[in-house]
Amino acid sequence: MALSEANFERSMQEIPPYLDKLNEPQRAAVMQTEGPVMIVAGAGSGKTRVLTFRIAHLLKQGVDPFSILALTFTNKAAREMRERIEKLVGGEARNLWMGTFHSVFARILRMEAEKIAYPRDFTIYDSDDSKSLIKTILKEWNLDDKTYKPGHVLSRISMAKNNLISSAEYISADELTGEDRKSGRARFGELFAEYEARCKRAGAMDFDDILLNTEKLLRLHPDVCHKWQHKFKFVMLDEYQDTNRVQYMITKRLAAVHQNICVVGDDAQSIYSFRGANIQNILSFERDYPDARVFKLEQNYRSTGTIVQAAGSIIKNNKNQLKKNVWTSNEQGEKIRVVRNISDNEEGRWVAQSIFEEKMRHRLPNKAFAILYRTNAQSRSFEEGLRKLNLDYKVYGGLSFYQRKEIKDVLSYLRLVVNPTDEEALKRIINYPARKIGSTTIDRIILLASEHACSLWDIVNSARKHPLLGSSTLALENFAIMMRSFQAMLTTHNAYNLALHLAKQTGLLKTLAEDKTVEGISRYENVVELLSGIQEFVEDDTSESEKGLAEFLQEVALFTDERKDDDPNRDTVTLMTIHASKGLEFPHVYVVGMEENLFPSQMALNDRQDLEEERRLFYVAVTRAEQKLTLSFATTRLRFGQILPCEPSRFIDEIDASFLDMDKSGFKKPSPAPRAETAYSPFQIKRNTGAGPQGNTPPPPDPDFKEGDISGLAEGMRVQHQRFGYGEVQRVEGDEDQRKATILFDQFGEKTLMMKFAKMRIVES
DNA sequence: TACTAAGCTCTTTTT
């Protein structure tokens, strides 16, 4: 049912009571339901609130939930929004078309699969599958995987796809192929084409294909396009600053008929350009839709004055941005604490201790605290620290449940049952549990499949016809018979019974049960949990959609989030990357690892654009905090298996000094010394003169030391290191970039240092 | 073919 004229008129005049809680600009944005709308929302300004109320408002006006499309970036955001809307309007919210770009479009693609010549039950390759496929092709073609690093190849393919460049277009684009030739990867284009063909042959789509094929579907099939365009009367996009070109094209097309498109975003929080996000989308919305209404939400309700203003002082260093003036009427609050620790382990201990103290002093639950870091690998020292103090914590991200080996094994079997042409699934489990089908045989199968231009399964399924397979024929036949028996069950059994039978029949459960190590037991338990997850999925009757194995697999493939938490009421400290923290807020936030080369990441240092993105990331981190913010860094850190000296991040320096509280932490901010554009001068660390053991405090850095200027270093020499002082060289090994020196320091004992980063000089040859 | 030990590489962020 469309919004009637009368309803619309009324909505413009009266303020419905359920919108009482919104402030003026928020309410205006909510009530402007017709036409293109852009909501530019600063951090903590109630962006999600506006979006949820807007959808609730539409529903209250009698708009059919099936005609509202709301797209988010993460499953978590979608789930949260659905729950909030449900609270406002009730069960109707279930029928909204709401989810991540990938999950919604995968659903559409499944319905329209035959139009783009894919099986209805196509497989979704995750990045591991994609990478493994690339590796397989490289091996077949005898290409060196050092020149063609699978990760790089994949990200370049992804970049092309996100910009709507097909392999054919890629190959005919001289600029792109020129780049490849220059870098010695002349066959990249062919590789791209082969990768595409192999995915197609396997009836599989990778993450990017889901978007790409949706775009293709709508562009090449006007009837289909017409249908969906008319279906979705209202289109809403969250985190618009992070959309890429394909997503932009799709949503633009979908909204073309009704023109009721509403985008919400904050250019200052655009942190996904590595995934193809195009900040231009938000910067040029008004050009695309000249009659667009723009609403700015600039009042921050989340954080203290200090945090809001400090965040402003950070982001003003970026050139590329929309003008905004984020402010708050909240109290000024505490200053930002900056802490130096002598090592990453010490940092973990200190942060845990600090959380413990704050918790006691202010009687706070664990969940009031979050530790945010740049990379997942940093979580370790904090986990240790928290464990020692018995503080319950939860690490988000990293390896999710569905990425575990044992889970992927079971899923691969199930994938193969649903879609026998799925090559990655087949390769994964054809010899697991071991059934005498070794790598030689697998290579031969791949070879035969290429020769016959058919799938691996076709070869396995007709093993007898291929003399090349020789002695493995029987093992292969048995495998094929078993798989066929599972496939036959698809029509007779539900997904849970099939999966349970399969897990027993293949010997998977037995193999896992035999392993009595701690990890082995947990693997077994995980598989059991997966099975009960399938059961839950099958028996869930809150939604109308089909509950088959294929549907389960699709949901799982796109659900890289945490699994449904074991106990959502557990009171835990949150540990996550800054990327994962977007959209969340915590009373106390610790942003840790604030070191040059780590945050900002080393890779971002050469390029202004990249550095600006890192800065936006820092902005995101800072604005997660409601009450108190702590920035911490270490002066040495274990990286690449060795201890490296670290300098404080330039970002600390960029915060207006008046917001920082440095004295308590034992050092003060230096006077802003003039410095060159490129070189970054670190803080002068004031020596801790307080009580307590002093033994291991490194001496202050000497600005005369030059990085990596130790070409003549050899065994037996005496050196002076910027931080560790005097020592004797024990060994020098490795070459060029990898050159390391093991030095026995007088005060600190033996350390191995990367010479590229080491700041030291030779005192005595 | 299967298993173990040693060696090598990669260190960003996620659907």
Added chain:
DNA sequence: GAGCTTAGTA
């Protein structure tokens, strides 16, 4: 340090 690949052995 971790994860993966390779080489070597049963």
